[in-house]
Amino acid sequence: MAEEISLMKGNEAVAHAAIRYGVDGYFGYPITPQSEIIETLMEMAPWETTGMVVLQAESEVAAINMVYGGAACGKYAMTTSSSPGISLKQEGISYMAGAELPCLIVNVQRGGPGLGTIQPSQADYFQTVKGGGHGDYKLITLAPNSVQEMADFVALGFDLAFKYRNPAMILTDGVIGQMMEKVKLPGYRPRRSEEEIREQCPWATLGKPASRGPNIITSLELDSVEMEKNNERFQAKYRVVEENEVRYEEIKCADADYLLVAFGSAARICMKTIEMAREEGIRVGMVRPITLWPFPSKVLNGYAGQVKGMLTVELNAGQMVEDVRLAVNGKVPVEHYGRLGGIVPTPDGVLDALKEKIIHE
Amino acid sequence: MAKIKGYVEVNTARCKGCDLCVVSCPTDVLELQPREVNDRGYHFVYMKHPDECIGCANCGYVCPEGCLTVYRMKV
Numbered sequence: 131m132a133e134e135i136s137l138m139k140g141n142e143a144v145a146h147a148a149i150r151y152g153v154d155g156y157f158g159y160p161i162t163p164q165s166e167i168i169e170t171l172m173e174m175a176p177w178e179t180t181g182m183v184v185l186q187a188e189s190e191v192a193a194i195n196m197v198y199g200g201a202a203c204g205k206y207a208m209t210t211s212s213s214p215g216i217s218l219k220q221e222g223i224s225y226m227a228g229a230e231l232p233c234l235i236v237n238v239q240r241g242g243p244g245l246g247t248i249q250p251s252q253a254d255y256f257q258t259v260k261g262g263g264h265g266d267y268k269l270i271t272l273a274p275n276s277v278q279e280m281a282d283f284v285a286l287g288f289d290l291a292f293k294y295r296n297p298a299m300i301l302t303d304g305v306i307g308q309m310m311e312k313v314k315l316p317g318y319r320p321r322r323s324e325e326e327i328r329e330q331c332p333w334a335t336l337g338k339p340a341s342r343g344p345n346i347i348t349s350l351e352l353d354s355v356e357m358e359k360n361n362e363r364f365q366a367k368y369r370v371v372e373e374n375e376v377r378y379e380e381i382k383c384a385d386a387d388y389l390l391v392a393f394g395s396a397a398r399i400c401m402k403t404i405e406m407a408r409e410e411g412i413r414v415g416m417v418r419p420i421t422l423w424p425f426p427s428k429v430l431n432g433y434a435g436q437v438k439g440m441l442t443v444e445l446n447a448g449q450m451v452e453d454v455r456l457a458v459n460g461k462v463p464v465e466h467y468g469r470l471g472g473i474v475p476t477p478d479g480v481l482d483a484l485k486e487k488i489i490h491e
Numbered sequence: 492m493a494k495i496k497g498y499v500e501v502n503t504a505r506c507k508g509c510d511l512c513v514v515s516c517p518t519d520v521l522e523l524q525p526r527e528v529n530d531r532g533y534h535f536v537y538m539k540h541p542d543e544c545i546g547c548a549n550c551g552y553v554c555p556e557g558c559l560t561v562y563r564m565k566v
Contacts, residue, residue, distance in 0.1 A: 162531045163507075248532045308507050310555045
């Protein structure tokens with residue numbers, strides 16, 4: 131079937147996009163505000179149409195390890211959860227980064243720490259881009275700001291994950307997950323056959339033909355000399371990703387005197403702030419990082435020569451602000467404005483913070 | 492002219508407690524449940540002052556989940 135325009139929640143869009151992309155397996159566990167993903171998949175029963183497996187695992191830990199198994203066979207495997215569940219999955223994510231396995235993880239963030247609240251938050255930024263699990267690894271991180279991007283990033287996430295043999299994450303939150311919006315869903319792609327997987331993923335463990343040695347998928351290497359070489363290979367791969375896969379959106383930056391930096395739902399709120407500020411004659415622009423790792427550091431550094439100050443707006447106590455400060459390296463003042471624990475900032479709140487912290491009115 | 496009395500039926504399972512209907516109500520009929528939650532954990536909306544409802548259906552128009560049904564009755 132062809133493309134289709136529909137009105138749905140961000141979470142539902144992820145489920146629809148996964149089936150249409152030809153995902154082989156979904157392994158999840160319910161948690162608010164993410165449950166609509168697994169609910170929609172169960173309702174659509176793709177195992178009867180595309181043959182996609184949809185399974186509610188016994189726990190988040192089980193789900194991520196099922197993804198590990200699927201990915202080791204070169205399959206498109208994915209899991210989704212919200213903040214507390216993603217914490218449980220960190221061990222598996224680190225193992226997959228160490229074993230160089232591609233997969234897609236969706237984190238529909240809620241306020242923490244601990245069980246916290248079920249309202250939206252962006253407080254898992256550090257967990258996602260600075261590690262989360264153990265070891266020197268990086269997660270390709272995509273931050274959608276609309277239901278359309280929730281759908282689009284399923285395909286992009288899998289494409290990047292398989293291109294670099296690395297886990298990818300869609301880092302979104304309760305606002306985008308629960309919000310209903312128009313979305314253009316892509317057409318259906320058939321799932322890949324075993325032969326196609328063998329061709330595309332020569333590393334996959336799909337049975338050993340006589341022509342080659344066994345494929346071994348593991349993150350374990352007891353010889354430190356070899357383990358250092360593995361790490362150097364990962365780091366070289368990460369440098370290539372940083373060089374080629376930075377994605378961002380620039381909004382009204384050309385004549386901006388002040389710059390907002392925000393991702394996901396916070397960037398949606400800032401759109402209104404920009405409008406309000408410009409009505410008052412304050413020229414404000416915004417850089418919206420779409421990939422949180424690799425981070426658009428060079429772009430922000432470029433604007434450091436143009437603007438008088440930058441304000442990061444986040445649904446947390448100040449996390450991405452550290453990366454923005456590293457990027458501009460002291461050239462301009464960088465301040466942070468955020469609300470915590472599931473409270474969403476308002477456009478006027480952002481404008482007041484901009485005036486108070488950066489413009490010093 | 493006959494007076495119109497309204498009633499708001501809430502699909503509590505689908506309500507995500509976004510508060511839009513509460514803000515949109517001109518007669519302050521609606522409120523989010525202060526203690527009870529639905530099976531997703533959201534404080535769902537309920538008619539705190541049912542006698543004040545004029546059946547204007549503002550709440551129904553703004554509900555992003557389509558979980559409010561408004562009835563009007565002439566009294």
